[in-house]
Amino acid sequence: MSEAELPEPVERRLQRLWAEAAERGGPMPSEIALASSLEISRPAVREALVRLEERGFIHRRKGADTTVNSSLLGIPxxxxxxxxxxxxxxxxxxxxxxxxxxxxxxxxxxxxxxxxxxxxxxxxxxxxxxxxxxxxxxxxxxxxxxxxxxxxxxxxxxxxxxxxxxxxxxxxxxxxxxxxxxxxxxxxxxxxxxxxxxxxxxxxxxxxxxxxxxxxxxxxxxxxxxxxxxxxxxxxxxx
The missing domain is CATH 3.40.1410.10 (Chorismate lyase-like)
Incomplete structure (x- = not known):
């Protein structure tokens, strides 16, 4: 398989969904919804979300929506x-x-x-x-x-x-x-x-x-x- 045919990294796909949520001013979809739309397992989604949170894109709280840091939209x-x-x-x-x-x-x-x-x-x-x-x-x-x-x-x-x-x-x-x-x-x-x-x-x-x-x-x-x-x-x- 060539490099162009390799599947896009999960984190990059999640960042696009983050950008969409940040632009509309809403929360990130749930883990279940993300796993379904990205066609990957929930553990893989959870691991990628942890990395996004470590980098300041999102903030997660148990039992609450995953909020997005929309201020990052203006940071190139x-x-x-x-x-x-x-x-x-x-x-x-x-x-x-x-x-x-x-x-x-x-x-x-x-x-x-x-x-x-x-x-x-x-x-x-x-x-x-x-x-x-x-x-x-x-x-x-x-x-x-x-x-x-x-x-x-x-x-x-x-x-x-x-x-x-x-x-x-x-x-x-x-x-x-x-x-x-x-x-x-x-x-x-x-x-x-x-x-x-x-x-x-x-x-x-x-x-x-x-x-x-x-x-x-x-x-x-x-x-x-x-x-x-x-x-x-x-x-x-x-x-």
Missing amino acids: ARFEQRLDSSALIAAMGRTPSVTVVSADVGEVSLDEADEYDVSPRRTVLRTTKVWSADGEPVLVARDVVPVLTDTDPTALDPAAPMSELARALVGEQVGWELVWPGADGLSPEDAGLTGRPEGEPAMTLEATGISRTGTVCYWTREVHLRGAFRYAMVRRADW
Whole structure:
């Protein structure tokens, strides 16, 4: 079965039903109704609802309707959720494009080997990409993916999503991402790449992708230009 023929994940289907409920201002259908309409078991529905509640989409109380958090309808990008840069830009209602500034195959540095628990002299793929929204630069990403398989990194499209590059070069699926946010002024190089003034404030994200077995699949530094994205973070407030 091809990827296009795979059934759509339950959680994604539930999110569409959540959006419909949020737009009409009503509660979510019951577990029984959801199981029937989605043609899945009630335990599968319940598990997916738990994940939606953890992410702030809904609130459930025993013996009461499942209420929806309609305020999320106006949030295109959530800080605690990982979106590919193209999907992030598209979620803002703008057209994404990417320019691969560089794509080089070399060795991991000693500092990187120590920080990311990678063998010294390990081959890595390094890319620098500039993402644009409607032709306007909004993000600079410097990604590093270690080569742990026999795949030739030069045979891959460096513009592909980092998760795809990691699957090909590391041979594992990314399960978590450790993210360290920060702020900095644009470096001369980043200013030149984006056409923005040197020293202009920007948000930075230092992230490391980890597989479920604990393997480091990539590390990256992203520079998000000021005013380009409007992030939100949703958290439970059970006072």
